[in-house]
Amino acid sequence: QKEVEQNSGPLSVPEGAIASLNCTYSDRGSQSFFWYRQYSGKSPELIMFIYSNGDKEDGRFTAQLNKASQYVSLLIRDSQPSDSATYLCAVNPYSGGGADGLTFGKGTHLIIQP
Amino acid sequence: EADIYQTPRYLVIGTGKKITLECSQTMGHDKMYWYQQDPGMELHLIHYSYGVNSTEKGDLSSESTVSRIRTEHFPLTLESARPSHTSQYLCASSESNIEQYFGPGTRLTVT
Numbered sequence: 001q002k003e004v005e006q007n008s009g010p011l012s013v014p015e016g017a018i019a020s021l022n023c024t025y026s027d028r029g030s031q032s033f034f035w036y037r038q039y040s041g042k043s044p045e046l047i048m049f050i051y052s053n054g055d056k057e058d059g060r061f062t063a064q065l066n067k068a069s070q071y072v073s074l075l076i077r078d079s080q081p082s083d084s085a086t087y088l089c090a091v092n093p094y095s096g097g098g099a100d101g102l103t104f105g106k107g108t109h110l111i112i113q114p
Numbered sequence: 115e116a117d118i119y120q121t122p123r124y125l126v127i128g129t130g131k132k133i134t135l136e137c138s139q140t141m142g143h144d145k146m147y148w149y150q151q152d153p154g155m156e157l158h159l160i161h162y163s164y165g166v167n168s169t170e171k172g173d174l175s176s177e178s179t180v181s182r183i184r185t186e187h188f189p190l191t192l193e194s195a196r197p198s199h200t201s202q203y204l205c206a207s208s209e210s211n212i213e214q215y216f217g218p219g220t221r222l223t224v225t
Contacts, residue, residue: 004156008154042218043204043216043217043218043219044157044204044216045216046213046214049213088156088157090157102159102214103173104156104157104158105156106154106155106156107156
């Protein structure tokens, strides 16, 4: 049974601070990892993906992957109220990043306090 | 902006009715997916397709069925709706093996 675990929150972070979102996964064969943002009542949208151990940065977002620890995280720098949303972690066992068999976590509800 | 559409957006229907949820994309993507998501819960993959005439069941067992006769169209059908089918249904498509584009979803309520 593939599992993706996230703290459901809510995680409350002051505006301008760094928000840190964490995710662990059970399938050691997982090869690609995704972070989606989902606003209330809306569909998920992809914000980051990562395949290799280490950090990947895109603007204010940094994804971090540690396959030995089966751990992936998302850092949001200079948090803005518009970052308030649920962040879904998803993993896929195929290195090509194909969405077949994507397993999603329950998501972490992030609140950025002005 | 992704061009993937779902209709209806909201549906309230009685037990035992047959329903079809429509999903269409204009991007020419080969891969399409159906997910089910209850409020505050994770997304569960219920069906996917690699292309025309290809359909596979996902991780979550579902009483629904799908068809893929045309690349752009991936409808989901429930032959006899039950209250346990009440949920949000999200359709997605993908070409690059990286990004999935999600439709706006259909919120289904079975009374």
